[in-house]
Amino acid sequence: MRPGGDTIAAVATALGTGGVGIIRISGSDAAAILAKVIGTKADALRDRYFEYGHVVHDGHRLDEVLFVLMRGPRSFTGEDVAEIHGHGGAANLAELLRCVTAAGARHADPGEFTRRAFENRRIDLTRAEAIADIVNASSAKALRVAQEQLAGSLGGIVNTLISDVVELTAEIEAGIDFPEDGLSEAERIKQVEQGNDAARQCAVLASSYGVGRVLRDGVDVVLRGAVNAGKSSLFNALVGKERSIVASDGGTTRDYVEAQVVWQGLSITLVDTAGIRTTSARESIEGQGIEMGAARAAQADLELFVIEGGEESEMAESDRILIVRSKCDLLAEADAGQGLSTSAKSGAGLEGLRDAILARVTGGALESAEGCVVTNERQRYRFEAANGYLDAASKLIERSAPAELTIVELNAARGALAEITGEEVGDEMLDALFSRFCIGK
Ligand SMILES: Nc1nc2c(ncn2[C@@H]2O[C@H](COP(=O)(O)OP(=O)(O)OP(=O)(O)O)[C@@H](O)[C@H]2O)c(=O)[nH]1
Numbered sequence: 001m002r003p004g005g006d007t008i009a010a011v012a013t014a015l016g017t018g019g020v021g022i023i024r025i026s027g028s029d030a031a032a033i034l035a036k037v038i039g040t041k042a043d044a045l046r047d048r049y050f051e052y053g054h055v056v057h058d059g060h061r062l063d064e065v066l067f068v069l070m071r072g073p074r075s076f077t078g079e080d081v082a083e084i085h086g087h088g089g090a091a092n093l094a095e096l097l098r099c100v101t102a103a104g105a106r107h108a109d110p111g112e113f114t115r116r117a118f119e120n121r122r123i124d125l126t127r128a129e130a131i132a133d134i135v136n137a138s139s140a141k142a143l144r145v146a147q148e149q150l151a152g153s154l155g156g157i158v159n160t161l162i163s164d165v166v167e168l169t170a171e172i173e174a175g176i177d178f179p180e181d182g183l184s185e186a187e188r189i190k191q192v193e194q195g196n197d198a199a200r201q202c203a204v205l206a207s208s209y210g211v212g213r214v215l216r217d218g219v220d221v222v223l224r225g226a227v228n229a230g231k232s233s234l235f236n237a238l239v240g241k242e243r244s245i246v247a248s249d250g251g252t253t254r255d256y257v258e259a260q261v262v263w264q265g266l267s268i269t270l271v272d273t274a275g276i277r278t279t280s281a282r283e284s285i286e287g288q289g290i291e292m293g294a295a296r297a298a299q300a301d302l303e304l305f306v307i308e309g310g311e312e313s314e315m316a317e318s319d320r321i322l323i324v325r326s327k328c329d330l331l332a333e334a335d336a337g338q339g340l341s342t343s344a345k346s347g348a349g350l351e352g353l354r355d356a357i358l359a360r361v362t363g364g365a366l367e368s369a370e371g372c373v374v375t376n377e378r379q380r381y382r383f384e385a386a387n388g389y390l391d392a393a394s395k396l397i398e399r400s401a402p403a404e405l406t407i408v409e410l411n412a413a414r415g416a417l418a419e420i421t422g423e424e425v426g427d428e429m430l431d432a433l434f435s436r437f438c439i440g441k
């Protein structure tokens, strides 16, 4: 904790043109710096009052602004926080920020405001991470999960788990202090169940990361297949506009083409790639395109392998490969081959394809993920670790092992959980975590 650390400032709004842009200042000199740039006295500034004025530098009016001072500890960072709402636009905000730093503030590091909020115990780590997720949310579902986490849903669950573990530890410690009381069989079974129950909750949360990651980051879905298979036509039909060039001669798509869609609130990046065929050296541009497509497909969450209806697929369907038959409108009778039949021309099968893609990338868990889900790997690893320790503790209780051994496991579980909320966490981890934030957050 470092309340009253030096005073930091940054542009808090997105850079670019906009009606209004905000400079945020936090630290013990926030009031003095605000007063200086506005041309007033610090004790004339009222707490939590939105006021009108001008930022003046060297007797020269820089901008007409609204400003507010929020005295700590009832502020976002827990310190004195000032905001100057000027006109948007990168040049104007850069001038205002220069004026604020000339008055004594230092440029904030990425995520430094949120880090101060965490260090001054205004928010726990799950809520700090939720702020970054809200800012970066690219779909409605990602936003909802992040908003729930900001509201404290995950932090609340972790705190309940921690108290359960602490309670179980206390019971077991009592057994060491008063061995003569002994532990009845029923009590022992109850303790095993408590341990198992907490372990199970940790396992469920850890595995929710599969859906959480998809909700937060969206997924990449790549269309691949032989030249002329109808990939670009299918891509355009799924995107809903003529984004990729379609032509009857093979080798039309060279570079890969990307487009973002949002289906059922989930962000999906569709990627069209160059058709696969053996190319001679003369056609090496196409060869490079094919290689780029293969590399892009290797990073994707799901590959749609497109084959023309009626043809045999040389590719086997798997967890990350979905076989899609194109041009089914050209077939006289329904195609009973492997994969989903579609037609970019008639639109047949497209709805089914969308559903199949969503089912694949979410493991069918999209709807059940309405509650609390884990959205980052850091949290997942800690829940997995806690699950392991709790499982070990339960097994020790079950076979009446010495209480000291069980307590070691329970303490480790509590430690792993406390790292999720940030109660027990090292500076290195905080540095890594907050450096991923953008400046001004
Ligand atoms: N009848 C019919 N023709 C289609 C359909 N989809 C694509 N085609 C035709 O098939 C040809 C190739 O389509 P593209 O979408 O360019 O195929 P591609 O797989 O992207 O081809 P490359 O980029 O060259 O590998 C074009 O002449 C399209 O009009 C469809 O659903 N029905």
Ligand SMILES: [Mg+2]
Residues within 6 Å of the ligand: 231, 232, 233, 244, 245, 246, 252, 253, 272, 273, 274, 275
């Ligand atoms: Mg193409």
